[in-house]
Amino acid sequence: MARLIRTEKEVEGRYEEVWTVVEEDALDQWPAGPLEVVGQPAQRQDGLQRARGEARYTADVRLPGMLHAAVLRSGVARADARAIDVLPALELPGVQAALSCEEVDFLDAEAGYPGAAVAAVAADTIEQARAGVEAIAVEWDESEPLLDPDEAIARGQLVSESSSYERGDLEAALAGADVVVEAEYRTQSVLHNSMETHQAVCHWEGDTLVVHISTQYIWGVRDELAEKLGLRPDDVRVVCEFMGGGFGAKNGAGDYSLIAAELSRRTGRPVRCALTRREENLAAGNRNATIQRLRAGARSDGTIVGLGGEFVNAVGWSGWLAGTDGPMQMLYGVDNVATMLRGAKLNSAPMAAFRAPGFVEGTFGLECLLDELGGKLGIDPLELRRRNHADADVLDGRPYSSKSLLECYRRAEPHWDRRHEVRARSDETWKHGVGLASQVWYGGGGPPSYAWVRVGSDGSMTVVTAMQDIGTGSRTAMAQIAAEELGVSLAQVRVELGDSARGPFASISAGSSTIPSMGPAVRSAAGDARRQILELAAQRWQKEQRTLSLKGGRIVCSDGGSWPLESLLGLLEDAQILGMGARGPNPTGMRVLTFGVQVAEVAVDVGTGEIRVGRIAAIHDVGRIINPLGARSQVEGGIIQALGHTLSEHRLLDPRTGTVLTQTLDAYKLPTIADVPEIVCEFVDEPDSHLTNLGAKGLGEPPIIPTAAAIANAIRDATGADVRSLPIDREEMLRALAALARAKERSGDRVAARPA
Amino acid sequence: MRCGFWRNVPWSGVWHEDRGVKIRLTVNGEPREADVWAGESLLTTLRDTLELPGSKNACEQGECGSCSVLLDGALVCACLVLAAQADGHEVTTVEGLADREELHRVQRAFVEAGAVQCGFCTPGLVVATAALLEANPDPSDDEMREALSGNLCRCTGYAKIFDAVRLAARS
Numbered sequence: 001m002a003r004l005i006r007t008e009k010e011v012e013g014r015y016e017e018v019w020t021v022v023e024e025d026a027l028d029q030w031p032a033g034p035l036e037v038v039g040q041p042a043q044r045q046d047g048l049q050r051a052r053g054e055a056r057y058t059a060d061v062r063l064p065g066m067l068h069a070a071v072l073r074s075g076v077a078r079a080d081a082r083a084i085d086v087l088p089a090l091e092l093p094g095v096q097a098a099l100s101c102e103e104v105d106f107l108d109a110e111a112g113y114p115g116a117a118v119a120a121v122a123a124d125t126i127e128q129a130r131a132g133v134e135a136i137a138v139e140w141d142e143s144e145p146l147l148d149p150d151e152a153i154a155r156g157q158l159v160s161e162s163s164s165y166e167r168g169d170l171e172a173a174l175a176g177a178d179v180v181v182e183a184e185y186r187t188q189s190v191l192h193n194s195m196e197t198h199q200a201v202c203h204w205e206g207d208t209l210v211v212h213i214s215t216q217y218i219w220g221v222r223d224e225l226a227e228k229l230g231l232r233p234d235d236v237r238v239v240c241e242f243m244g245g246g247f248g249a250k251n252g253a254g255d256y257s258l259i260a261a262e263l264s265r266r267t268g269r270p271v272r273c274a275l276t277r278r279e280e281n282l283a284a285g286n287r288n289a290t291i292q293r294l295r296a297g298a299r300s301d302g303t304i305v306g307l308g309g310e311f312v313n314a315v316g317w318s319g320w321l322a323g324t325d326g327p328m329q330m331l332y333g334v335d336n337v338a339t340m341l342r343g344a345k346l347n348s349a350p351m352a353a354f355r356a357p358g359f360v361e362g363t364f365g366l367e368c369l370l371d372e373l374g375g376k377l378g379i380d381p382l383e384l385r386r387r388n389h390a391d392a393d394v395l396d397g398r399p400y401s402s403k404s405l406l407e408c409y410r411r412a413e414p415h416w417d418r419r420h421e422v423r424a425r426s427d428e429t430w431k432h433g434v435g436l437a438s439q440v441w442y443g444g445g446g447p448p449s450y451a452w453v454r455v456g457s458d459g460s461m462t463v464v465t466a467m468q469d470i471g472t473g474s475r476t477a478m479a480q481i482a483a484e485e486l487g488v489s490l491a492q493v494r495v496e497l498g499d500s501a502r503g504p505f506a507s508i509s510a511g512s513s514t515i516p517s518m519g520p521a522v523r524s525a526a527g528d529a530r531r532q533i534l535e536l537a538a539q540r541w542q543k544e545q546r547t548l549s550l551k552g553g554r555i556v557c558s559d560g561g562s563w564p565l566e567s568l569l570g571l572l573e574d575a576q577i578l579g580m581g582a583r584g585p586n587p588t589g590m591r592v593l594t595f596g597v598q599v600a601e602v603a604v605d606v607g608t609g610e611i612r613v614g615r616i617a618a619i620h621d622v623g624r625i626i627n628p629l630g631a632r633s634q635v636e637g638g639i640i641q642a643l644g645h646t647l648s649e650h651r652l653l654d655p656r657t658g659t660v661l662t663q664t665l666d667a668y669k670l671p672t673i674a675d676v677p678e679i680v681c682e683f684v685d686e687p688d689s690h691l692t693n694l695g696a697k698g699l700g701e702p703p704i705i706p707t708a709a710a711i712a713n714a715i716r717d718a719t720g721a722d723v724r725s726l727p728i729d730r731e732e733m734l735r736a737l738a739a740l741a742r743a744k745e746r747s748g749d750r751v752a753a754r755p756a
Numbered sequence: 757m758r759c760g761f762w763r764n765v766p767w768s769g770v771w772h773e774d775r776g777v778k779i780r781l782t783v784n785g786e787p788r789e790a791d792v793w794a795g796e797s798l799l800t801t802l803r804d805t806l807e808l809p810g811s812k813n814a815c816e817q818g819e820c821g822s823c824s825v826l827l828d829g830a831l832v833c834a835c836l837v838l839a840a841q842a843d844g845h846e847v848t849t850v851e852g853l854a855d856r857e858e859l860h861r862v863q864r865a866f867v868e869a870g871a872v873q874c875g876f877c878t879p880g881l882v883v884a885t886a887a888l889l890e891a892n893p894d895p896s897d898d899e900m901r902e903a904l905s906g907n908l909c910r911c912t913g914y915a916k917i918f919d920a921v922r923l924a925a926r927s
Contacts, residue, residue: 059876
């Protein structure tokens with residue numbers, strides 16, 4: 001039965017109270033461990049389409065008569081576009097329409113960052129559209145940009161209300177601590193750089209707006225466009241079957257889809273608006289830089305008594321406060337915690353969610369601080385984390401729906417034990433070391449989400465749901481879940497997805513939520529289809545329905561009889577069995593989180609500052625694993641993205657003008673295949689017995705969270721130097737080594753000055 | 757150098773005042789013709805005129821390898837080759853790597869090894885791997901790193917791409 005409930009909804013660490021309809025989950029969880037299909041490594045169902053170049057992305061959509069849009073963007077960090085004249089553009093060959101911030105409210109004359117869109121042109125070819133943009137006459141009123149986050153905070157230039165949190169009495173705890181450490185950490189701004197840039201192709205079919213878009217949230221785009229264009233939601237159809245990566249930056253509709261929709265309305269022709277790589281790196285979102293001023297105090301037995309953090313997120317021109325303070329509040333069982341998180345409004349591009357927003361940055365600070373604390377206490381880093389393990393949720397004392405972090409630590413031991421052997425490889429030049437870091441994140445998903453399963457007389461089973469597969473392999477995972485429930489092989493199940501007009505509502509693919517939100521809905525739909533098949537089988541063979549089950553493509557009776565599934569389904573002819581399923585509620589009164597630990601091995605050339613990461617072992621606890629092959633690939637991908645964040649990636653701004661200096665992939669250093677270390681990946685793979693009919697949590701984000709701190713801690717282990725600023729490029733490494741040398745010199749001086 | 761301008765190609769296209777250049781080339785074994793403008797890249801011609809969108813455009817300037825194709829058997833970034841330079845030459849794209857029904861061993865290996873995630877870089881990586889194995893049937897890990905470091909992938913973390921290359925080399 002459907003129920004209307006008031007519940008907490010979480011996406012990317014942001015909670016809101018919402019009314020939602022939930023349906024009871026009638027299915028018991030499957031037993032733990034690998035099953036017939038679920039838990040077995042499965043190749044991508046659409047892998048061959050992708051490998052043969054046959055998958056059609058938004059980038060490949062070419063509609064008859066399609067126009068191309070180019071966007072006029074601000075070239076400076078802070079300017080007002082006054083007196084825009086688009087008429088010169090309209091006089092050029094091929095130009096069909098132009099619009100500016102003077103006519104539409106999704107473009108803003110106040111251009112608060114380099115790359116802010118103020119006008120757009122549609123033309124027969126992209127070259128003509130770009131020529132049109134060049135021809136637009138704009139009077140720019142420039143002013144001095146604000147780029148320093150601390151200065152913005154001091155001036156009270158905030159993007160939103162600051163967020164403070166307190167439990168216990170931090171100051172009293174630190175005053176009574178045996179050891180206190182204090183340090184400032186900084187993380188840089190990094191760019192998503194999905195291989196497919198942000199883009200949309202829009203056209204109108206009567207009153208219906210059809211939007212092909214590279215998106216992580218088909219239904220969110222539908223609602224956003226409907227609202228902004230004054231349409232009914234069902235008059236917007238959103239299509240995205242294949243998409244080339246998002247990592248959080250494609251959660252919304254973006255201005256490019258509005259530009260394409262409006263230019264299409266004006267011209268009566270389809271319009272494509274696709275960002276170039278340069279535009280992508282200017283105006284398509286970024287992980288904001290942070291400043292973290294942290295304190296920790298502990299008793300000599302290693303009990304952490306207090307944690308405090310003053311966090312500044314350099315949010316940019318607009319955006320929201322990603323939870324940089326989250327790990328400090330949530331990861332350890334510490335009684336006294338106080339955090340303050342502020343968001344600086346700056347003349348730089350708006351941030352966007354980027355794979356575990358806030359937690360990647362906050363974990364770097366917290367987990368490095370913990371090792372600095374452990375160093376002063378003389379306590380082994382793994383032991384220090386064990387001693388401060390949180391047995392129940394520290395925010396409000398709720399029980400965890402499941403938590404196997406201690407098991408992750410146990411499995412990390414063999415990797416951690418390698419440190420003696422690794423350190424022994426050090427010589428005069430290359431210093432070797434090992435470091436580790438823990439991770440906490442959300443990833444429980446939630447309702448609503450729906451799926452249908454269609455079973456035909458030929459035995460084909462099709463899952464229908466208007467979800468998107470952003471490249472993570474969700475399509476294959478959904479097919480595995482349906483195949484398991486229906487007792488058939490994976491090859492017998494197809495998944496139709498990616499079109500809001502051709503399937504029920506499906507959740508966003510963000511916040512590690514696709515598997516935990518969609519998976520239970522698909523199982524529920526397959527379960528409904530299974531019940532209907534067994535009802536018919538009971539009538540066909542005069543058996544009691546409760547004695548029947550589906551297994552290995554057969555209808556199996558507990559009395560020993562069995563019949564091929566086709567012998568029943570063949571009777572259907574044109575009739576179909578339609579199963580419907582919905583995602584049930586999350587367990588009430590429980591905290592659903594994911595956990596893990598990573599161990600990194602590094603070598604540092606103390607002469608040049610070169611850092612080589614040799615090996616990373618990742619052990620994660622995300623409940624049941626649906627597809628081990630896909631899951632390992634998620635972990636490897638997360639770790640390599642983290643490697644870029646830790647060592648090489650950096651959106652560089654000119655400190656005076658705010659110009660983005662890293663707009664292309666030669667300047668912005670993504671990791672390549674040459675940078676890949678050995679990666680060892682393990683899962684606890686224990687279903688969360690309280691969470692849905694699957695017991696599976698999400699895995700998209702956890703693997704990127706602890707890597708930076710694990711590497712920085714390994715560098716400290718190798719060299720003794722404290723690296724507190726990302727990226728740890730050679731300059732930062734050499735700076736840290738020089739600081740260490742100066743500190744040693746000073747303490748040497750003190751020793752020398754001491755009277756004999 | 758791969759992903760540099762493709763040199764030593766005599767320019768033989770015929771210039772037409774109104775339309776630009778007519779080029780004739782062999783694409784995936786078939787003779788094709790296209791009207792291109794003088795500055796048009798081979799990638800644009802392949803994707804927009806010859807309707808072969810398998811080669812992807814992700815950086816427009818030879819930094820990501822997503823548009824990797826074979827030009828007379830040599831690996832190039834199609835975005836850095838002028839369409840007119842391909843006049844009279846043979847181009848193989850990801851769509852033409854395998855025979856019509858068959859799969860290329862590299863394509864099969866990428867899927868079996870789980871080396872495909874979002875797949876936007878995959879066509880380029882598949883072509884680059886095919887070129888690598890053609891030149892070096894049994895590459896070492898370092899040779900793989902060298903040969904494929906011009907192909908950026910943001911999803912997989914590359915680990916399974918090593919698996920795929922090894923698998924393809926064995927098959």
